[in-house]
Amino acid sequence: MxxxxxxxxxxxxxxxxxxxxxxxxxxxxxxxxxxxxxxxxxxxxxxxxxxxxxxxxxxxxxxxxxxxxxxxxxxxxxxxxxxxxxxxxxxxxxxxxxxxxxxxxxxxxxxxxxxxxxxxxxxxxxxxxxxxxxxxxxxxxxxxxxxxxxxxxxxxxxxxxxxxxxxxxxxxxxxxxxFHVYSRPAGRVQAMAFLRAEDTALADRYLEVTAQYLAMYNRLLGPYPYTKFALVENFWETGYGMPSFTLLGPTVIRLPFILHSSYPHEIVHNWWGNSVYVDYRQGNWAEGLTSYLADHLIQQQRGTALIFRRNLLQHYADFVSEGRDFPLAEFTARHSSSSEAVGYGKTQMLFHMLRQRLGDEAFVRGLRRFYRQYQFKQAGFAELAEVFQGLDEADLSGFFEQWVQRTGAPELQVKTVETAEQDDGWRLTVVLQQQQPGAAYRMSVPLAVTLKGVEQAVQTRVEMKQKQQAFSLRLDAKPMRLDVDPQFDLFRRLSRAEIPPALSQAFGAERVLLVLPAAAAAETRAAYETLAASWRQGQSAEVDVRYDDTLISLPDDRTVWLLGGANRFAPVLVAALAEQGVEQRDGQVVLNQRHFDPARDAVVLAARRAGDNAHALVWLAADRAAALPGLARKLPHYRKYSYLVFSGDEPTNELKGQWPVIASPMTVRLAEQPIPMAQLESRQALAQLPTASR
Ligand SMILES: [Zn+2]
Missing domain, CATH: 2.60.40.1730 (tricorn interacting facor f3 domain)
Structure with a gap:
């Protein structure tokens, strides 16, 4: 503009x-x-x-x-x-x-x-x-x-x-x-709800949280820029954030979790995107900043921000292959899982790293200044950089350029760790490497050392500027374990072993083989053929479909989906998940010490091929034909999970979870016996939601 x-x-x-x-x-x-x-x-x-x-x-x-x-x-x-x-x-x-x-x-x-x-x-x-x-x-x-x-x-x-x-x-x-119109003052702003049917209870819930979130963000970011904020019920399913209102679909507004997920996200857009406007020629920074200050902030209030960031990084690792990657400067809007992983995920991590560098107080001061300076004007990453550099809090030279203009992510590795006892304590020397092609990223790498007999970890950050660099720490007691970036504070391409296998890895794959169960009932086979045909159509991946009785073994060079409880190759997956306690017994699947019958329940298990971390292996142990269309529709929404159980024809999710990470390469054991990481410093969310007014 x-x-x-x-x-x-x-x-x-x-x-x-x-x-x-x-x-x-x-x-x-x-x-x-x-x-x-x-x-x-x-x-x-x-x-x-x-x-x-x-x-x-x-x-x-x-x-x-x-x-x-x-x-x-x-x-x-x-x-x-x-x-x-x-x-x-x-x-x-x-x-x-x-x-x-x-x-x-x-x-x-x-x-x-x-x-x-x-x-x-x-x-x-x-x-x-x-x-x-x-x-x-x-x-x-x-x-x-x-x-x-x-x-x-x-x-x-x-x-x-x-x-x-x-x-x-x-x-x-x-x-x-x-519309039925509901309204209530929230400070100097009017909270409003426009519903298509009378529903005072629903309207009240929205008006209440509108007041709470407006109060929280007014304090955090500076005064809300409009005179009202309205929830507006649309007549088809949408999730739009407009200046001073949000247009949400009839199903969406009745999902209870929306009140503390999409809804505050749309409120925060009034600061970022709907009053400080995006200069799209520089890339869209507003989605990432809004997500960081809504979605990430709420996760931090709940104590789950670490898993949230790990999921963002996993999403990037699974969906953004080299050919699909692009710099933040080229992000405008999400239109695929890979553009979401960059435009929302990488941008959130940029703001998270900026916050780690500056500290919470200066980070918030910068945001407030940026808002004040560019309200009802257009701004881009260059203006953000100028404001944050102007705080004179930390040397940010190269920071924005590196994360905004450059495609890709650093791949961090621990090369060696040595410890030595000295007169005055212990010395730990770690050599870190960046494995990505091209120049080194400049990164402030968090380290946590667990010491013998000490409850609290020794935490520090080391400034890495070269592709290989040694760092030395003096410690008061014997180091038992070193954890590099234990809270997923850096934007980087995670190594496969750092993340549990999950459906996202299979959905993000570029080559996929679907293996159908020849021994299944005719009805189940037909339902799987329909599912295979629709996946083949809807995906940009190269999808092959074969019956299990036409294969001698599974190919090594692609992601494989095993379909059906009686799939001939199910034992391959069960073996890959032996450490997670998964078994197959008398046609039933044993998961978390519970038995599930694929004729009744749909069990979904994600694993990696044995000895090959690059490709996923997923088993859809589901023989109830009527449940398969719903399952195919629902699974993409559960892609961050390692295992799932659904019941009924709908089908309804009964169980979901991620496998624990057993051998992260970012954890280095320095004692004979594996020990848990010592306690890390507790962190505060950037803001707290005030209590409801009634
Ligand atoms: Zn948004």
């Missing part, structure tokens, strides 16, 4: 006719005197008696909707122009993509009996490329309908609703439906 260029103001009077898919609009546009502007309008909308100085210049079909471009040749002192237009907008919903678990159907704009969804890309108001807008929006809708847009809601005496936002916006949304 044009920095420094003036904001274009719209005074919009909009009449919606959902039954006819139509809208009628009068727009008084205010601009800088004498500007010659080109604006775009949805080609389905017709200007009524356009002023003489407005001319059609082109028709375009390459955007989200067919568009007409008009030029305003304003007189030198002219600052306003009134346009009247009307027409039909009904672009419908795109097909739901099945390959990628994070995707929703989309619409370029719809006016219908079920509801109205209009965004900037619908071109429902005269859109000038690259310019911010402010607006007032007066709406006339059928009886019992309500509208939602950015900013503050005002109710006129005649019951008409208008929306007003004076701060620079990237676009104007208009949402409408027969």
């Amino acid at each position: 044009g920095q420094g260029e003036s904001v274009i103001h719209h005074d919009l009077d909009v009449r919606l006719h959902p039954g006819d898919h139509r809208l009628d609009v009068t727009d008084r546009i205010r601009f800088t005197a004498g500007e010659s502007l080109v604006f775009y309008l949805n080609a389905a909308l017709t200007l009524e008696a356009p002023p003489d100085n407005v001319e059609l210049v082109s028709q375009e079909t390459n955007g989200a909707v067919p568009a007409k471009a008009y030029r305003i040749s304003a007189a030198p002192d002219q600052t306003t122009l009134t346009l009247r237009y009307s027409g039909l907008i009904d672009h419908g919903l795109s097909e739901e993509a099945t390959e990628y678990a994070g995707s929703f159907p989309q619409s370029a704009g719809v006016i219908a009996d079920e509801g109205v969804f209009l965004a900037g890309s619908s071109l429902w108001y005269p859109h000038v490329e690259g310019r911010y807008v402010s607006f007032t929006l007066n709406t006339v809708v059928p009886a019992r309908w309500q509208t939602v847009s950015q900013g503050a809601r005002q109710l006129a005496d005649d019951g008409r609703v208008s929306w007003r936002e004076r701060h620079a916006q990237e676009e104007i949304y208009l949402i409408a439906a027969p």
Whole structure:
């Protein structure tokens, strides 16, 4: 968006006719005197008696909707122009993509009996490329309908609703439906909920957590930039965060965990992305920062941030092969598991590493300064770097460049560890290596040493600048064990042995073999053939399908899915999981000392090929044909797990977990007997949620 260029103001009077898919609009546009502007309008909308100085210049079909471009040749002192237009907008919903678990159907704009969804890309108001807008929006809708847009809601005496936002916006949304409206003050902000059916209990839950999270983030980041925050129920499944509201699907808003996962994430977007705008030419930093301050922060409040970061890194290791990797500078939005692992995962780790370098106080000070300085303006990684470097807290030279511009990740290894007793204690010397191709990363590597008879670990960070570097520590007692980056504080490509085998490794594979059970009942075989066909279609991976009686052995060079409880190759997987206590007995699967019958329950087990850490081996011990379509649909959502059990036809998840990591190469045993790591310093979340007001 044009920095420094003036904001274009719209005074919009909009009449919606959902039954006819139509809208009628009068727009008084205010601009800088004498500007010659080109604006775009949805080609389905017709200007009524356009002023003489407005001319059609082109028709375009390459955007989200067919568009007409008009030029305003304003007189030198002219600052306003009134346009009247009307027409039909009904672009419908795109097909739901099945390959990628994070995707929703989309619409370029719809006016219908079920509801109205209009965004900037619908071109429902005269859109000038690259310019911010402010607006007032007066709406006339059928009886019992309500509208939602950015900013503050005002109710006129005649019951008409208008929306007003004076701060620079990237676009104007208009949402409408027969909503039930709930509202409650939360400090100086109004917490609101727009539900499609009356549900006071649900609305209350949202209004309550809205107030709690707004209070928490106001304190952490600086004042929330809008006058309201609204939960808006959409008429199809979405998870959108707009400035001052979130548009969530009817199923999503009723999932109890959303209140403390997606919902606060959308609230935090009002700081990052919806008021400090993203300069996409530099890459999208806002998703990662929002995720770090919502998803990661909430995990840290619960004491599970370490596992959360390990999962992010595992996701990267499993989904981002060299060919799929790209630098943060090129991330705009997620469209696949690999782009999510980079754009959300790597960016979160960038902010985590920045926080470790600066300390919590300076990190928060930097965030607040960045917010204050770039509110309602555009910013990129360069502006972030400038603000954090300006804190003068730590030497950050090269930090942003390394993590933003460079593709890939460091691969850290422990080469050698030596210990020696000295007059005044012990000395530990560790040689660390970076195995990735190309130059060394500059990293502050956390080390934890467990000493004999000492409860608390000795923790330190060493500054690594070369691909191989030795570090020496003086210790008061005999070192028993060394752990390198024990809390997964660094963005790096994890070694396979650091992470438990999980479904993500199989879903992220580039070559896959599905092995069908020839001995299964006809109905089960047919269900597996359908599943195989749909996976083959929906994946970018190369997928082969074979029956188990046509194979002598399993190929070594790819990920293998064994399908069916009676799969001939099941013993290969059971052997690979012997250390985890998995057994196969009388047609049943023994897992966590419980017995499961594949005829009744669906058991899913992830392992690695024996002696070969590169490829995953997964067994779907599930013979209940009716459960297979649901299982195929649900599994991508459980990809971080090593084992799963589902029951029923739905099917419903009964058991899930990750195998413990038995032999991490980042843990070096220095004593004869394996001992657990000593206690690490406890860490605080960046903020705490205030208690509910009632
Ligand atoms: Zn987001």
